Amino acid sequence: MRRILLSLMWRLTRPFLFMLNAERAHRLVMSTLSAAPRLHGFFIRILVGPPRRFSPIMVGGLRLAGPVGLAAGLDKDGEAVSFWPALGFGFIEMGTVTCHAQEGNPGPRLFRLKPEGALINRMGFNNEGAAALAERLAAIRAAGRWPNIPVGANIGKSKITPLENAIDDYLESVRVLAPVVDYFTVNVSSPNTPGLRKLQEAEPLHALLSAVVAAAKELPVLVKFSPDLDDSALSGAVKVAITSGCSGIIATNTTCSRPLTTGRLDETGGMSGAPLWPLSRARLQLILDEANGAIPVIGAGGIRTAAQAQELLDAGCAAVQLYTGLIFEGPGLIHQINDGLKPTE
Numbered sequence: 001m002r003r004i005l006l007s008l009m010w011r012l013t014r015p016f017l018f019m020l021n022a023e024r025a026h027r028l029v030m031s032t033l034s035a036a037p038r039l040h041g042f043f044i045r046i047l048v049g050p051p052r053r054f055s056p057i058m059v060g061g062l063r064l065a066g067p068v069g070l071a072a073g074l075d076k077d078g079e080a081v082s083f084w085p086a087l088g089f090g091f092i093e094m095g096t097v098t099c100h101a102q103e104g105n106p107g108p109r110l111f112r113l114k115p116e117g118a119l120i121n122r123m124g125f126n127n128e129g130a131a132a133l134a135e136r137l138a139a140i141r142a143a144g145r146w147p148n149i150p151v152g153a154n155i156g157k158s159k160i161t162p163l164e165n166a167i168d169d170y171l172e173s174v175r176v177l178a179p180v181v182d183y184f185t186v187n188v189s190s191p192n193t194p195g196l197r198k199l200q201e202a203e204p205l206h207a208l209l210s211a212v213v214a215a216a217k218e219l220p221v222l223v224k225f226s227p228d229l230d231d232s233a234l235s236g237a238v239k240v241a242i243t244s245g246c247s248g249i250i251a252t253n254t255t256c257s258r259p260l261t262t263g264r265l266d267e268t269g270g271m272s273g274a275p276l277w278p279l280s281r282a283r284l285q286l287i288l289d290e291a292n293g294a295i296p297v298i299g300a301g302g303i304r305t306a307a308q309a310q311e312l313l314d315a316g317c318a319a320v321q322l323y324t325g326l327i328f329e330g331p332g333l334i335h336q337i338n339d340g341l342k343p344t345e
């Protein structure tokens with residue numbers, strides 16, 4: 001009954017949000033949440049009750065409270081950290097943040113393809129910088145309000161840093177964030193920072209990941225891959241993730257391909273949401289086969305139903321993440337997915 005109320009509220013709110021341009025709607029929601037994240041979390045709990053309890057899921061040394069996580073990009077600067085657990089997430093990822101604060105690409109840079117259930121974005125890592133995120137997270141820790149689920153920082157390369165100095169740029173983010181986060185994700189797969197995806201090639205990838213793993217010390221380091229790598233590049237990248245000591249792989253990021261026949265296909269950037277699912281599903285299978293249990297894999301890309309999440313878990317993913325589904329289905333989605341998953345022991 002209470003879930004029905006939340007779904008009704010979402011049905012009334014969504015048309016207003018969807019009247020705004022996509023980035024403005026996102027900003028409006030984030031500034032509302034960031035003004036009182038715990039209060040909004042409290043209201044959600046009143047409406048839907050506490051999240052389903054899972055036995056803790058161990059992934060690369062992390063203790064996830066549930067198998068569904070928040071993917072990077074929605075809360076880049078950690079504005080609503082204390083809110084997300086109420087939606088039912090078992091872990092959450094802030095970022096991508098970069099060593100230097102940056103504005104990102106000029107707007108418009110986020111597009112909603114409503115009938116297709118997709119987004120195209122070319123945000124370009126707009127963020128307040130790693131130090132600002134670290135400060136915000138430190139304040140939450142100091143106030144004793146750290147969520148009881150893992151909070152990760154997804155880190156990327158600053159635009160002003162040349163590719164050959166990428167490692168130092170990532171390491172500076174690790175240095176400032178390590179005292180306050182539970183894990184790192186190394187993002188080498190965003191399509192919106194020129195040259196970034198070159199870091200997925202075996203040699204630079206090994207150098208980068210080994211350096212980050214060493215600098216992160218006991219904190220788990222995950223790496224996030226693009227769905228646009230061809231088979232041999234992706235297999236190679238998985239091997240490098242294993243040999244460089246990473247604790248997990250997240251796949252996939254958004255795609256530069258356009259697996260659609262309609263919509264705003266003229267816009268450049270990464271596509272996420274429903275049309276990404278067949279591609280990310282296929283790339284995940286290759287990753288799972290290549291990894292063969294040697295490293296945990298977290299599945300992402302177009303997940304919108306419990307059946308999709310379950311399919312990935314059954315295929316061998318340790319957990320899943322999502323972003324775009326939440327934009328279209330609203331705040332009840334994670335509870336709905338959690339409730340639809342098979343019972344765990």
Ligand SMILES: Cc1cc2nc3c(=O)[nH]c(=O)nc-3n(C[C@H](O)[C@H](O)[C@H](O)COP(=O)(O)O)c2cc1C
Binds near residue numbers: 187224276321322323
């Ligand atoms: C607007 C937007 C911004 C994103 N920003 C980031 C980011 O900063 N870093 C990152 O690793 N992934 C980013 N992503 C990718 C998501 O984390 C996710 O991997 C991808 O969207 C596929 O999942 P989904 O279909 O559930 O959204 C972004 C996605 C969207 C839609």
